[in-house]
Amino acid sequence: MFPSRPAAFLGVLTLDTRFPRLPGDIGNPASFPVPTLTRVVRGAGPRDAVQGAAGQRAAGLFEPFRAAMHQLELEGAAAITTSCGFLVLLQQRLQAAARVPVVSSSLMLLPGLLEEQRQVGVLTISAEHLGEEFLEAAGVPASRLADVAVEGVEPGGAFARTFLGNEPRIDIVAAATDVLAAAQRLKLRAPQLTDLVLECTNMPPYARLIERATGLRTWSLLQSPALLAPFKGSHLPREKR
The missing domain is CATH 3.40.50.1860 (Rossmann fold)
Incomplete structure (x- = not known):
């Protein structure tokens, strides 16, 4: 019997990395108060994302991120995020291609x-x-x-x-x-x-x-209201004041 997926989970699109992900890091499942499922976007490394806008666009990151995002949607993601703040350049296009909320950065x-x-x-x-x-x-x-x-x-x-x-x-x-x-x-x-x-x-x-x-x-992103809104009713951290 195959293991069942959580009824609702947060999908995390991560760059293709090997560095350690400490508690609090978005790639560590313990960082969020809701279930998460990670998909690695193969071939997209840190320096592909962390560069000027023109360089990032030339790296062609949208299509591999879109494909990985759709896989998470098919598996039941209630919301989707990414592992790099610089990927905000993909926000508009990813959200337009998604059926669930996307908070890229x-x-x-x-x-x-x-x-x-x-x-x-x-x-x-x-x-x-x-x-x-x-x-x-x-x-x-x-x-x-x-x-x-x-x-x-x-x-x-x-x-x-x-x-x-x-x-x-x-x-x-x-x-x-x-x-x-x-x-x-x-x-x-x-x-x-x-x-x-x-x-x-x-x-x-x-x-x-x-x-x-x-x-x-x-x-x-651990405190993003837009990212955590689909999980309202879960044990979420209080907003900072």
Whole structure:
């Protein structure tokens, strides 16, 4: 007898990676309070996604992600997400091709946060590549682009090397140090900030450390109301205030 699937599950489209996925990482099944099912998009690596808008489009990611998404839909996914915030460039086309809600990136939290805050921070794996086109794809109005303060981890640091380099092991302490240092740089540059969106889905394992060190509220796909709405009634975490 074949094992049965959960009645409703969250479908997670992940890049083709080998790095460890810690609790809190979107690729770790324990990260969400609802059942998940992961599909790896073979041949799509971290550097295919994390690059400028023109380069990502040239990488031709839409079709393999669309095919994997449809497979998850056939298996019963109630909502679908991805493992990289830069994939927000695919949001409009994926949602148009889907029958269920698609939330491709934590950057899609920005419009709602900007309705309540004068400025919102973004912590990213690559500030060099996270241009305005990605923010616009996430729904940030042109008039509010300047109100998004972006900070990235050091390009040559342990965090970037591990996840962009797709390394099989991680130095957790060194990676945490990189993420905390970036958050603290952002806080020094924009001391009025209260809310911080974690673009990279490998960053939530360090969310509590960031909050304790900076006083910032962190946001990720783990708190996305749009992503978790189909599971209303499940044991979901309370929204942050």
